[in-house]
Amino acid sequence: MNEANASPTTTAPGDGNVLVEIQNLKKYFPVKGGKGEGRYVRAVEDVSFQIHEGETLGLVGESGCGKTTLGRTIIRLYDPTEGRIFYRGQDITTAKMLPYRRKMQIIFQDPAASLDPRMTVGEIVGEALDIHGLTDTKQDRKDRIAELLSQVGLNSEQANRYPHEFSGGQQQRIGIARALAVQPEFIVCDEPISALDVSIQSQIVNMLEDMQAELKLTYLFIAHDISVVRHISNRIGVMYLGKLVELTESYELNRNPLHPYTQTLLSAVPIPDPQKSREKHRMILEGDIPSPINPPTGCRFHTRCPYAMERCKTEDPPFLEHAPGHFAACHLL
Amino acid sequence: MSEKNGDLLLQVEDLKVSFFTPAGEVKAVGGISYQLHHGEVMGIVGESGSGKSVEAYSIMGLLQSPGRVVGGSITLSGEDVLAYDKHQMRELRGGKVSMIFQNPMTSLNPVYTVGNQIVEALTTHKKVPREEARRRGLEMLELVGINNPEKRMKQYPHELSGGMRQRIMIALALICEPDLLIADEPTTALDVTIQAQILELMKDIQKKTHMAIIFITHNLGVVADICDRVSVMYAGRIVETGTVDEIFYTPTHPYTLGLLRSMPRVDAESYERLIPIQGTPVDMLNPPEGCPFAPRCEHAMKICLNQYPPATQLGEGHMVNCWLMQKDQVLEKEA
Ligand SMILES: Nc1ncnc2c1ncn2[C@@H]1O[C@H](COP(=O)(O)OP(=O)(O)OP(=O)(O)O)[C@@H](O)[C@H]1O
Ligand SMILES: Nc1ncnc2c1ncn2[C@@H]1O[C@H](COP(=O)(O)OP(=O)(O)OP(=O)(O)O)[C@@H](O)[C@H]1O
Ligand code: SF4
Numbered sequence A: 001m002n003e004a005n006a007s008p009t010t011t012a013p014g015d016g017n018v019l020v021e022i023q024n025l026k027k028y029f030p031v032k033g034g035k036g037e038g039r040y041v042r043a044v045e046d047v048s049f050q051i052h053e054g055e056t057l058g059l060v061g062e063s064g065c066g067k068t069t070l071g072r073t074i075i076r077l078y079d080p081t082e083g084r085i086f087y088r089g090q091d092i093t094t095a096k097m098l099p100y101r102r103k104m105q106i107i108f109q110d111p112a113a114s115l116d117p118r119m120t121v122g123e124i125v126g127e128a129l130d131i132h133g134l135t136d137t138k139q140d141r142k143d144r145i146a147e148l149l150s151q152v153g154l155n156s157e158q159a160n161r162y163p164h165e166f167s168g169g170q171q172q173r174i175g176i177a178r179a180l181a182v183q184p185e186f187i188v189c190d191e192p193i194s195a196l197d198v199s200i201q202s203q204i205v206n207m208l209e210d211m212q213a214e215l216k217l218t219y220l221f222i223a224h225d226i227s228v229v230r231h232i233s234n235r236i237g238v239m240y241l242g243k244l245v246e247l248t249e250s251y252e253l254n255r256n257p258l259h260p261y262t263q264t265l266l267s268a269v270p271i272p273d274p275q276k277s278r279e280k281h282r283m284i285l286e287g288d289i290p291s292p293i294n295p296p297t298g299c300r301f302h303t304r305c306p307y308a309m310e311r312c313k314t315e316d317p318p319f320l321e322h323a324p325g326h327f328a329a330c331h332l333l
Numbered sequence B: 001m002s003e004k005n006g007d008l009l010l011q012v013e014d015l016k017v018s019f020f021t022p023a024g025e026v027k028a029v030g031g032i033s034y035q036l037h038h039g040e041v042m043g044i045v046g047e048s049g050s051g052k053s054v055e056a057y058s059i060m061g062l063l064q065s066p067g068r069v070v071g072g073s074i075t076l077s078g079e080d081v082l083a084y085d086k087h088q089m090r091e092l093r094g095g096k097v098s099m100i101f102q103n104p105m106t107s108l109n110p111v112y113t114v115g116n117q118i119v120e121a122l123t124t125h126k127k128v129p130r131e132e133a134r135r136r137g138l139e140m141l142e143l144v145g146i147n148n149p150e151k152r153m154k155q156y157p158h159e160l161s162g163g164m165r166q167r168i169m170i171a172l173a174l175i176c177e178p179d180l181l182i183a184d185e186p187t188t189a190l191d192v193t194i195q196a197q198i199l200e201l202m203k204d205i206q207k208k209t210h211m212a213i214i215f216i217t218h219n220l221g222v223v224a225d226i227c228d229r230v231s232v233m234y235a236g237r238i239v240e241t242g243t244v245d246e247i248f249y250t251p252t253h254p255y256t257l258g259l260l261r262s263m264p265r266v267d268a269e270s271y272e273r274l275i276p277i278q279g280t281p282v283d284m285l286n287p288p289e290g291c292p293f294a295p296r297c298e299h300a301m302k303i304c305l306n307q308y309p310p311a312t313q314l315g316e317g318h319m320v321n322c323w324l325m326q327k328d329q330v331l332e333k334e335a
């Protein structure tokens, strides 16, 4: 077993080049007002991993565990409290971000809220082109907008319409076209399909897969739905209360979940198969998630873990490699 | 109550509900019929906007203007619910029929303590003395897995976590031992771990009390887990209905099939590309003629564009509305 606190190097797909690396990343938010004044929401606590070029790394975990905060901190929409961020080996922890903005984009959960209602679709997509001065002539710009819209399954006549004239699925396509406009290499997909109807979700998932193949994109894919995350990701990281508790190849996580939290998470997902559902034995987690302002000592999962031992209350388990490329943090292992 | 198990509780006949909007009439529910028996759990699945909530709200008399029942009947325990006056309707709600929602704050009153609301429900609907109501309230909170119920009774809804509020709402819905519980996406906003807790809880209570449940959800896993029967809605109609086994193992309607194969499954063992349902959801202001699924259906025939398909009975309770099941008629009409 290797101490892997600094940076788990794992057998990842893609061509093996590390595109994004984070080391011991932390993000704390100060609590304003009320009882918590002067204290911090410890949203991301000491997370390290690498994302390889062409790979999709999935992030799962319960609401409030820090997925969004981690995604936003990696692309420096938030400044990290501690730790380092590298992009193609360059330390960008405190770098000026404008040149990197072109390389790192984000797609949001709520398509309606992330599009300016007063701008036409053409203006929304074109704005990104303008900021980075990516087109020379008016015609160039128009062609590029048309190309982007067709890439996401919309047509160029729709460029003159406003976001509210589109369905949720189409609005998400617009958000994706905007992200693609600057020809990014890395996209944080933060719950890109959660707000969409089930019948539209699979259309968007397929589109993200096609884009990735065509444009050699690298994704950090965040979602609640572990089935979707597994489908689209090469590897999955499981977060609990700001910490990464397990990281491994997607289907390996299903076959062989090591961390008790991952096990309960997987066992809680209902199976769309009545027979299997009747036979399934559920591990039901007791209680709610503790507050990230005052997280439990030792292993943060000890207040709900069915296997918790004395030492779990005081000793924080290290994040170790237990099989090639399979990392987890638990004293049982 | 259990001696009623299996008896007819609710009969919905050709129910039609419209919203009269400035842009025109939205036929949100376009003629649906079904029966529900005591002790039965029926799931309703279907696309966003297909009329699941509107259908359920009609039973509770909760339709909001400009929505109106424009046809059909709803009969609960032999009584015509649509003929109820305001007073009778209020008696019904929270008494014989209860409803739980996606957002618990819809049914919890923010300015009263949890205890106040539970005691009030019992004294109003069941004429139970306050002391007795309090005792039963504490029992119910315990049953829904709330620890320290004495303390929770004194708290206001906003002082509780999301999962806890959901449980309180369920406790409140169940305290008067309804014959029918209507659950509209009760776990959609919750994390899977909390969802699993709530589903186990609902199954437990259902076994004990034998209430019937209408469970509205878009999550097929949840349906497989908790329901006996499922109705699949599309554009304001039930397009297929059957037992969970019939719908999951021998689905027949192209929309049902599309729904089942479009999402990745948690028990998948390797990657398979998804097969989406093509196209976009129906614009309910201008639904297409004939079968509303036709523009997205890979099997659509000429007749599908003109005429709504009649119901075909495939098994005792397995019904489907699709021209593919009416080959003889189609041949005759297309000829
Ligand atoms: N801007 C902020 N200021 C203060 N606290 C924040 C801020 N953003 C997030 N938090 C807190 O940090 C924690 C992690 O939140 P985050 O949104 O990252 O979780 P998440 O895993 O994305 O949850 P969800 O699944 O609900 O989207 C939460 O406790 C949240 O309340
Ligand atoms: N207040 C309203 N005014 C006008 N139309 C309405 C109103 N409420 C609902 N509708 C229409 O009725 C139809 C059915 O809505 P309903 O809320 O029952 O859908 P649903 O199946 O519950 O969808 P969801 O899964 O999104 O909850 C929709 O097409 C909607 O546009
Ligand atoms: S370290 Fe202890 S409390 Fe934490 S997951 Fe492992 S057994 Fe459970």
Ligand code: SF4
Pocket: B253, B254, B255, B291, B292, B293, B294, B295, B297, B298, B299, B300, B301, B304, B309, B321, B322, B323, B324
């Ligand atoms: S009736 Fe026709 S269009 Fe409708 S689902 Fe059946 S085959 Fe498809």
Ligand SMILES: [Mg+2]
Pocket: A067, A068, A069
């Ligand atoms: Mg989030």
Ligand SMILES: [Mg+2]
Pocket: B052, B053, B054, B184
């Ligand atoms: Mg609804």
